[in-house]
Amino acid sequence: MSVLERIEKIKGGITAPRGFSASGVIAGIKPRNTTKKDVAIIFSEQLAVAAGTFTTNQVKAAPVRVSQRNIKCGEAYAIIANSGNANACTGVQGVHDAQAMVQAVAEELGAKEHQILVCSTGRIGVPLPMPKMIRGIKKALKKLSPVGSKGAAEAIMTSDTVRKEFAIRLKINNKRVTIGGIAKGAGMIDPNMATMLAFITTDVAIDRVTLQRVLSTAVDQSFNSITIDGDMSTNDTVLMLANGLAQNEPLSREHPELEKFQQALNYLTRKLAHMIVRDGEGVTKFVEVVVRGAGTQRDAKKAAEAIANSTLVKCSWFGGDANWGRLMDAIGYSGAKVREEHVDIFYDGICLVQNGMRTKIPEPKIKKIVAKDSFTITVNLHLGNGEHTVFTTDLTEAYVDFNKGE
């Protein structure tokens, strides 16, 4: 892809773009873990335009409500985020607490409250320890650094085992534009944004409406196309700040290089989404499920998600067993239109099922593919042009073990 060839991977995460600093500190929010960072701040020295996408869960955490309100103004100086406590199912007090977080940051920065966005992740239903939080925020503000991406990426981790950061550089109007991102995920990852936070910074100049549009498009093909266990969280949020310091001619719907920026953002968000899937709780395999030839795009999505969310299918991947019958079964109950006798299924391009029946491919050849730690399943329904891709994982005993307790 010519656009992607002109994208350069660089270091520095969310502090790679000009004018951004960040930090992560230990505030003691994580209940039984006082040696891990849990409060992060991302700051833009220039007032940035802001866009966001939020969980579609009807039970929304307090910080989601506050950020959804603030982002309507479309501008921000900073994001304040914590791990260890989701501030969800905490009632009116929860909203007060999320607002107090915003207020504490706004006061110190001399910003307006609507210019601060807030996110939380962690255990549901426990009130935030506010004195600790306020001390943590002050500490984090003092530590803001132009190389602070790593600290912030660490401070938003919950059951994640690795920090997730990525940054790229491209040219818009011959000006150097940088995009950086950090994310956290692990358990409970599902399309429609699930226990997942991602923060993206860029120095591109762009108008607010266009920023929201490119972000939504990027999120659809990345964070909304991954699933580990089909659950959706109360807190999921993707926020993006663009501060304009690259001094390109501002991107708008008509800008000739908007598509180039979109491709770059798609690439970055997909990278972060894949990092989340690969770090899913107890996961041993990364599986790309492609459904083609569906009657509609919606049907393709239904079929792909039914496969990706079937516990039986996921268990068989863990065991290195193709068990295509479970795939047929999942497609059949997905709600997508299916004609059994038209279905083809490929494992890394090798046809195991043709016209709804097993081909003569020897079993060991297929077992070898499913034994790999990453493979692609392509289903062709031969009913139309609908296509959808989902990135998912196996289901392991370690996942159950991890999730059985608190």
Next chain:
Amino acid sequence: MSVLERIEKIKGGITAPRGFSASGVIAGIKPRNTTKKDVAIIFSEQLAVAAGTFTTNQVKAAPVRVSQRNIKCGEAYAIIANSGNANACTGVQGVHDAQAMVQAVAEELGAKEHQILVCSTGRIGVPLPMPKMIRGIKKALKKLSPVGSKGAAEAIMTSDTVRKEFAIRLKINNKRVTIGGIAKGAGMIDPNMATMLAFITTDVAIDRVTLQRVLSTAVDQSFNSITIDGDMSTNDTVLMLANGLAQNEPLSREHPELEKFQQALNYLTRKLAHMIVRDGEGVTKFVEVVVRGAGTQRDAKKAAEAIANSTLVKCSWFGGDANWGRLMDAIGYSGAKVREEHVDIFYDGICLVQNGMRTKIPEPKIKKIVAKDSFTITVNLHLGNGEHTVFTTDLTEAYVDFNKGE
């Protein structure tokens, strides 16, 4: 309940009602297990009226297609069923094979082909070993016995660990009426009929339309209200034969004692459904999830099933952890209308969540309930009169282990 008080539990399963015989034999259909029964026949000496409910999966096994066609005539002498091979995703050959099973039984009994119903359960995508099957059918017909329920119940087992049989007796028009049933289930149990077979016999006199109606009602509140892993099978079938030998005044829509029969059938099907859930693969807990106060009955179902199918919720039950936050989360993404601040959640009647927030009930009190091997969770959404109950289980490491291989 006064009707249930007048229902007497008896022995004998599907051969308890007058005029029924059954058998189960070893035919060698189970691939790596030639010491287990795998072919069952249920026979009514009197031509019976027949009713059935079938999987809603669009990928339907060959025997499902054949039985759905035959049952349109509404009469049957026999059911032929096998375990070890689902005869699903087997194309045109599969349909021929299912028809050959029907034909073999019809010939030996001197019945018409449409008077024989057929079911299969087991591995998907492998053609039936027909010579073995035909020999098995002949053997099973010779072994038909008025005490053969146990053998038939054993012959339909796959990953089931216990045989599932139940029978009851009641009076209709002062005549003794008996209803018997056998079932198989285990993995992949979900509402809308999943890898589940159930056969019900009765000597009641009833017209065909009424039989279908009472069966559908009973199935809805029993087999369609259970879920283990959210998957739905290609083969699920419930069949019911009523041969009229009780000589009651035939039950019809207007019959004053129809409701009594319905209650009895509900009771029997619910018993069989509970046996299936309790015998789910690797299951350690039996959980009743009741959602009340939903805006609509449909919303109640969505919310109850979202809870019952959440792998995170099920893992926490396995660990004896109430983790009500995961319940709130599941309700929130279920698609049912939810107002977080109205939600109450009870564990065995004890209120843990009120108005969307945790009450002051001490943690050990709740842990004690979730540690039990059977408990009830009641959610009140306080938005209307919609109510739905689902019976489900926890998700265990043993389940993953069981399902990872063939």
